[in-house]
Amino acid sequence: MNLTKQTKLTLVYIGLAFLFSVAIRMIWIYQFNGYEPFIFNNQFMINTNDGYYFAEGARDILSGVSQSNDRSPLTSATSILTAFFVKLLPFSFESVILYMPVFLSSLIVIPIILIAKNLQNLEMGFIAALVGSVAWSYYNRTMVGYYDTDMLNVVLPTFLLWSIIWAVNTNEDKYLLITALDILVYRWWYPASYSLEFAFIGMIVLYTLLWDRKNLYNYKLLALMLFAMMNLDGSIRLVMVLGVFYIFKQEKFNKYIYYILGLSIAAFLLTGGLSPIWAKLQGYIFARGSSALGENMALHFYSVVQTVREAGKIPFETFANRISGHPITFVLSLVGYVWLVLKHRVMLFALPLLGLGFLAYEGGLRFTVYAVPVMALSIAFLFTQSVEYLSDKKSVQRVLLTLLSLLVLLPNIYHIYGYRVPTVFKQDEVKVLEQLKSIASREDYVISWWDYGYPIRYYADVKTLVDGGKHSGGVNFPVSFILTNPQEVAAKMARLDVEYTQKRFLAKGNFASSNIAQMSKDYGYDDSNDFLTSLEMEIRLPQKTRDIYLYLPYRMMDIYPTVKVFSNLDLNSGVEYKRPLFYVTRNFKNNNGMVHLGNNISLNLKDSSISIGRSKQPLRRFTSTQYDQKGKLQVQEKLMNFNAQISVIYMKNYNTFLVVDEQTYNSTYIQMMALERYDEKLFEQVLLTPHVKVYKLKI
Numbered sequence: 154m155n156l157t158k159q160t161k162l163t164l165v166y167i168g169l170a171f172l173f174s175v176a177i178r179m180i181w182i183y184q185f186n187g188y189e190p191f192i193f194n195n196q197f198m199i200n201t202n203d204g205y206y207f208a209e210g211a212r213d214i215l216s217g218v219s220q221s222n223d224r225s226p227l228t229s230a231t232s233i234l235t236a237f238f239v240k241l242l243p244f245s246f247e248s249v250i251l252y253m254p255v256f257l258s259s260l261i262v263i264p265i266i267l268i269a270k271n272l273q274n275l276e277m278g279f280i281a282a283l284v285g286s287v288a289w290s291y292y293n294r295t296m297v298g299y300y301d302t303d304m305l306n307v308v309l310p311t312f313l314l315w316s317i318i319w320a321v322n323t324n325e326d327k328y329l330l331i332t333a334l335d336i337l338v339y340r341w342w343y344p345a346s347y348s349l350e351f352a353f354i355g356m357i358v359l360y361t362l363l364w365d366r367k368n369l370y371n372y373k374l375l376a377l378m379l380f381a382m383m384n385l386d387g388s389i390r391l392v393m394v395l396g397v398f399y400i401f402k403q404e405k406f407n408k409y410i411y412y413i414l415g416l417s418i419a420a421f422l423l424t425g426g427l428s429p430i431w432a433k434l435q436g437y438i439f440a441r442g443s444s445a446l447g448e449n450m451a452l453h454f455y456s457v458v459q460t461v462r463e464a465g466k467i468p469f470e471t472f473a474n475r476i477s478g479h480p481i482t483f484v485l486s487l488v489g490y491v492w493l494v495l496k497h498r499v500m501l502f503a504l505p506l507l508g509l510g511f512l513a514y515e516g517g518l519r520f521t522v523y524a525v526p527v528m529a530l531s532i533a534f535l536f537t538q539s540v541e542y543l544s545d546k547k548s549v550q551r552v553l554l555t556l557l558s559l560l561v562l563l564p565n566i567y568h569i570y571g572y573r574v575p576t577v578f579k580q581d582e583v584k585v586l587e588q589l590k591s592i593a594s595r596e597d598y599v600i601s602w603w604d605y606g607y608p609i610r611y612y613a614d615v616k617t618l619v620d621g622g623k624h625s626g627g628v629n630f631p632v633s634f635i636l637t638n639p640q641e642v643a644a645k646m647a648r649l650d651v652e653y654t655q656k657r658f659l660a661k662g663n664f665a666s667s668n669i670a671q672m673s674k675d676y677g678y679d680d681s682n683d684f685l686t687s688l689e690m691e692i693r694l695p696q697k698t699r700d701i702y703l704y705l706p707y708r709m710m711d712i713y714p715t716v717k718v719f720s721n722l723d724l725n726s727g728v729e730y731k732r733p734l735f736y737v738t739r740n741f742k743n744n745n746g747m748v749h750l751g752n753n754i755s756l757n758l759k760d761s762s763i764s765i766g767r768s769k770q771p772l773r774r775f776t777s778t779q780y781d782q783k784g785k786l787q788v789q790e791k792l793m794n795f796n797a798q799i800s801v802i803y804m805k806n807y808n809t810f811l812v813v814d815e816q817t818y819n820s821t822y823i824q825m826m827a828l829e830r831y832d833e834k835l836f837e838q839v840l841l842t843p844h845v846k847v848y849k850l851k852i
């Protein structure tokens with residue numbers, strides 16, 4: 154092959170930038186080298202919860218397992234691609250999911266450099282690739298172990314931008330096809346890519362109307378993009394795109410282009426191409442409309458949104474840092490973008506990416522990544538243009554460019570060095586799940602809070618009631634109820650909710666909108682609160698179809714109040730009950746029998762009282778736990794005052810103090826996790842470790 158000098162240089166720049174991007178992502182590996190708690194199966198574990206969702210899908214694709222209603226994403230692009238890599242490459246599953254983000258996200262350097270190549274400025278492309286590949290928020294969402302769709306979510310639209318720019322600039326046929334194929338891949342990878350594609354279409358329409366109305370090529374491009382975006386199955390769209398491309402290749406069909414464009418618009422609209430936009434609008438308008446409705450029973454569940462901090466405006470500095478690494482870089486990049494557009498009109502096509510990135514300023518940090526490649530190109534353009542004013546000598550320009558690039562890279566690399574994200578689970582927790590996998594069957598349920606749903610399913614190969622994608626107020630309610638109520642009602646609810654979850658799958662829509670509403674109805678209650686109270690008496694439980702396990706991790710200690718809030722309300726009115734007392738601390742000081750627990754709370758061991766703020770109350774009991782030499786948990790409970798409300802638990806080996814009211818003290822979580830006390834009629838021990846306690850339901 155005879156490569157031109159230009160092409161060779163492009164390849165060298167791409168290679169170098171790619172290596173740079175990969176090398177920077179290895180800093181985390183180097184920092185935690187050999188750190189056992191992060192390692193499982195001789196490899197680091199991933200650090201994003203949602204990743205375990207795709208890992209579950211890939212695992213099942215590889216083993217050929219398909220279970221109905223287990224929520225394993227067998228058809229998701231991420232899972233399919235992962236399974237493909239595991240088959241193809243000589244690395245372990247654990248290694249593939251750990252490093253996939255590193256290598257896939259580093260592909261961003263290719264479209265960045267190719268865009269610059271089109272603008273006849275390869276040096277700009279190289280600098281932009283270095284900056285863009287490691288910019289703050291792009292790094293955060295594509296670092297090693299950040300195994301999620303993010304690893305290609307910016308790469309694919311940047312490729313789309315590249316092919317649109319090349320298409321418009323060269324009018325070569327092949328870019329028609331590449332653009333359409335990119336849309337197909339992007340949609341396959343990330344179905345929500347729709348809005349961005351739509352914005353690109355809008356830009357091309359504007360561009361054509363303003364400056365290039367007579368050019369048939371633009372209409373071909375639009376038609377192909379619309380066919381690629383129809384609301385039909387991917388394989389049908391692929392066939393359409395290839396067929397229409399074949400027609401466009403032949404000049405004799407040129408006179409039909411407007412008809413074909415018309416056809417593409419009609420096909421796009423008729424297949425419901427606009428429906429995602431309608432759905433979004435309706436979502437905005439009716440967002441606070443209905444809550445979970447039973448047949449004739451309107452239950453008010455707690456909304457997850459209420460627990461997430463209101464997504465307020467983020468400070469400008471955070472916003473700028475996340476896009477460019479530093480506010481000065483950010484402002485200079487903006488100047489660079491304006492200059493870039495004045496010099497190269499095609500860079501207007503970058504507006505959708507930029508716009509989506511800037512939406513973050515109003516609506517949440519996660520969008521900032523989209524602005525990264527464009528802003529990187531902009532700052533690089535500013536630099537390469539400015540140095541030409543400063544000196545005529547190529548060598549002086551090079552030195553200046555190197556210095557400026559380093560200045561821009563430095564804050565980003567500094568951030569990366571300090572960004573030591575832990576893995577989702579620790580080795581000791583995963584060991585428990587590994588053991589549980591050999592005990593529980595694939596159809597059994599493991600009940601735990603939704604934060605642990607995906608990892609539990611991945612490591613233990615079981616089913617869960619709630620997870621990172623299924624945690625609305627209605628499904629969280631029973632789980633919250635189980636974890637924070639006494640064992641007797643918790644056990645009943647566990648059996649009820651698991652069997653009702655399965656029944657719901659089979660009922661195919663003929664079911665109340667929440668399990669609680671359906672249970673209330675089946676047990677003859679008009680009032681769900683009454684039904685919950687009835688659990689304290691004898692009731693006939695549904696037929697047992699499988700085993701149920703409770704997974705109680707120590708780490709849930711920190712979110713107990715959040716767990717509780719989901720079942721601590723009147724279902725008819727939605728009014729919250731009084732919040733229970735729950736205080737946990739690992740930071741305390743013992744001063745002559747006065748234990749200061751922080752937050753103005755102190756425990757007086759001499760007169761067995763507790764002071765919270767200014768109020769001093771007698772202590773009901775003081776309970777301490779400690780592992781003996783055989784590794785068995787010993788619990789000492791001292792009852793002080795039967796009329797008092799507040800108890801203190803001291804978990805010596807955990808260096809943890811808990812201050813709780815009576816209700817919390819008697820909850821399934823505290824009794825069975827902290828004190829290892831369980832009702833032998835209802836539960837049996839399965840795995841008890843300091844990190845996690847697993848019990849099996851007997852009823």
Ligand code: MN
Binds near residue numbers: 220225595614615616
């Ligand atoms: Mn499964």
